[in-house]
Amino acid sequence: MIATAFKKRNQRRLRKLNDDVLRLTSQDCSQVNFNMAVFSYVLSKIVSKPRYLSVECGSAIKAMEKVLDRIVNRMDSATDEELLGLFDELEKSIGGLEQMDARFVTDLVTKGKMKMAATFYAQGISLGVSAEMTGLQKQEILEYAGETMMFDRLKEEKSIDERMKVARKLLTG
Amino acid sequence: MVREVLCDSGSLISLTSSCLDNALYFFAENAGLKFVIPPSVEYETVKRPMEGNIRKHLFSAIRIKDAIEDGVVVVVDAKVENEGKRIMDSANNMFYIKGKPIRLIQFGESEMLALAHELGVGTILLDERTARLLIEAPFRLKEHLEKEFNVNVMVNKNAYRELASRISSLSVIRSSELIMLAYEKGYFRNFVNLQEEALEAALYKMKFAGCAISFDEISQYMYKVG
Numbered sequence: 001m002i003a004t005a006f007k008k009r010n011q012r013r014l015r016k017l018n019d020d021v022l023r024l025t026s027q028d029c030s031q032v033n034f035n036m037a038v039f040s041y042v043l044s045k046i047v048s049k050p051r052y053l054s055v056e057c058g059s060a061i062k063a064m065e066k067v068l069d070r071i072v073n074r075m076d077s078a079t080d081e082e083l084l085g086l087f088d089e090l091e092k093s094i095g096g097l098e099q100m101d102a103r104f105v106t107d108l109v110t111k112g113k114m115k116m117a118a119t120f121y122a123q124g125i126s127l128g129v130s131a132e133m134t135g136l137q138k139q140e141i142l143e144y145a146g147e148t149m150m151f152d153r154l155k156e157e158k159s160i161d162e163r164m165k166v167a168r169k170l171l172t173g
Numbered sequence: 174m175v176r177e178v179l180c181d182s183g184s185l186i187s188l189t190s191s192c193l194d195n196a197l198y199f200f201a202e203n204a205g206l207k208f209v210i211p212p213s214v215e216y217e218t219v220k221r222p223m224e225g226n227i228r229k230h231l232f233s234a235i236r237i238k239d240a241i242e243d244g245v246v247v248v249v250d251a252k253v254e255n256e257g258k259r260i261m262d263s264a265n266n267m268f269y270i271k272g273k274p275i276r277l278i279q280f281g282e283s284e285m286l287a288l289a290h291e292l293g294v295g296t297i298l299l300d301e302r303t304a305r306l307l308i309e310a311p312f313r314l315k316e317h318l319e320k321e322f323n324v325n326v327m328v329n330k331n332a333y334r335e336l337a338s339r340i341s342s343l344s345v346i347r348s349s350e351l352i353m354l355a356y357e358k359g360y361f362r363n364f365v366n367l368q369e370e371a372l373e374a375a376l377y378k379m380k381f382a383g384c385a386i387s388f389d390e391i392s393q394y395m396y397k398v399g
Binding site for chain 2: 121152156
């Protein structure tokens, strides 16, 4: 479904698929599902940028589509290890596309991983598990999370007054 | 009297990313606090960025390393593997979605909680939200998971009791409270007429660096201060 949506350049569908796979990944912590979540997000970003869909990028896009086809063909029978290897190839081909018109220090796949990790953390999975699943530094996830409203969406059990009372007593008592 | 405060990696990162790590020195000098970290936190915050030459995080790593060399942050090792594993297993078997346990925390996080238990340290400087909720309000975390995943979350009561018996007595302070308290003790005095503004700006900086504090909490505290 992800490959089809990409070939149809359907960004909305890719984002919907990303939401679905991400929800599944948070619950089962599977690396294959995690990669599907990351790449569905990355592919949706590629589809949304006209510069990646220009004629000059045609060969790089074709290379990506070939890897995507191989992933689709092997999805039911391959081991997780083989699939993860194919996702590595997809990452390399996306890197090839980005190199044609490099604009950011952080590459698309890392950005995708950051978003996924911050989403896991926002959902209630710890920072450590989110970092472990994505292979990212906690600091990167914290920076991304800090730019979101995740800490405003969950009402704290204790008020700031109560917290300060405890802090005063414990730290300077 | 020296009082020990166990720190998680997130709180040290929030402080160094916001250039507020001098508050650790301030409390060490003025309140006799000793900031303790397990080797796993040193690895995450210092060794990994430095050995991996992760440029974006090198300066934070160097600042923490400096605080360790100055004795303000102390690395303490203790054999807490079994206790850490017990805490991790309880936490990761406490909530179930569709019959499957949700993996909430990893060993590094449970190791820190176990170390607090082992060292008899009652205060943790902890910015990481999930572990904090597990200590302070596990059922708030359950409600949050239900809302996020739009499903019922089942509670394994044995795991809950096991976890609560080990960690519920811990007191948690976020790095934001440390800075608020530092303000109350004169840490921002050099800003003279801009002390309140400096505090507010510092709290926002920490929030944007990933400290789990809400805009409302910052506003409420600033209202009290102002």
